Amino acid sequence: QVQLQESGPGLVIPSETLSLTCLVSGDSITSYFWNWIRQPPGKGLEWIGYIHSDGSTKYNPSLESRVTISVDTSKNQFSLKLRSVTAADTAVYFCAREGPIFGVVTDWGQGTLVTVSS
């Protein structure tokens, strides 16, 4: 049973960079696609992007200019960086596993709330 756990600062200053890591346990990160999805308080879900263990990435065009997702297979984890954040980036950030069917997100972390505020 795969488990995903997000970690990172809960508070980020406007204009700075949001950085989160997702530690994967119970399965190797060398398969499937590994996603970041966010949910502003009281609102719906927004897909941020994914990475495969081979390093290939796809991002939501609405965020692509500010997002980088990377993977560290030696630590079985992947990471999110979101630059130049504003209050609109305040959200619960989920890491999640997609696959084996492309586009089907089968396993999710518990989520971590990141607040952007000075």
Next chain:
Amino acid sequence: DIQMTQSPSSLSASVGDRVTITCQASQDINNYLNWYQQRPGMAPRLLIYDASTLQRGVPSRFSGSGSGTAFTFTINSLQAEDIATYYCQQYDKLPLTFGGGTKVEIK
């Protein structure tokens, strides 16, 4: 981006009722549609993929149907533990996009 429109945005039903939620895609997505359940304070949980295939371990009172642009999600015999927000999500094209959600409450 493909827009996903869910209705209703909320509903209230009694235990034992049949509950139906609809999801409309802005273009043909074949059957590339998932349904998720999100209980309060929790992460979403995959219930149905490929529009109608039940994920392992999901109770059979949940079902889905549809193809193209119109999809339906049904809970047969609503249970108290089904209180949650339900989301549809398309995976025909990137970016993956979600419906706005349907909040289900017990009357």
